[in-house]
Amino acid sequence: MDYDPAPVLARLTCPVLLCWGETDAWIPIEDSLEVWRRTARDAELTVARLAGCDHAPTLGEGEDLDSVSPQYERVLLDWLDRLLPPAG
Known part of the structure; x- marks a missing residue:
């Protein structure tokens, strides 16, 4: 995918709940979380890893x-x- 979400994430100032399925083959959890933490600095991030879930x-x-x-x-x-x- 060629889309870079960083500029959008950088504008967030609200609480955000991030849920990842532990077996998500589409989005690597650690890579995605690193982007969120680096760019969404003004957002209050809550991270959850869902056991037994894939992308949904x-x-x-x-x-x-x-x-x-x-x-x-x-x-x-x-x-x-x-x-x-x-x-x-």
């Missing part, structure tokens, strides 16, 4: 909602709970 946050290469990793759901909800003010 699903188990067994599934493509429906039933195959979404429970770990992904927990990571996402915990991240949102930390960022969002309590309701009420």
Whole structure:
């Protein structure tokens, strides 16, 4: 791929949740994380590695909602709970 995301990442100033499947064959985790850390300096990065997931946050290469990793759901909800003010 010829696209360089660094200029876009450098403009981020918001919290970002990065989820990688541990067996992602498309995007090497360490290489990608290095780019994020180097360029998105003003963003608050949270990194999660999802066991049993490839490029999508699903188990067994599934493509429906039933195959979404429970770990992904927990990571996402915990991240949102930390960022969002309590309701009420």
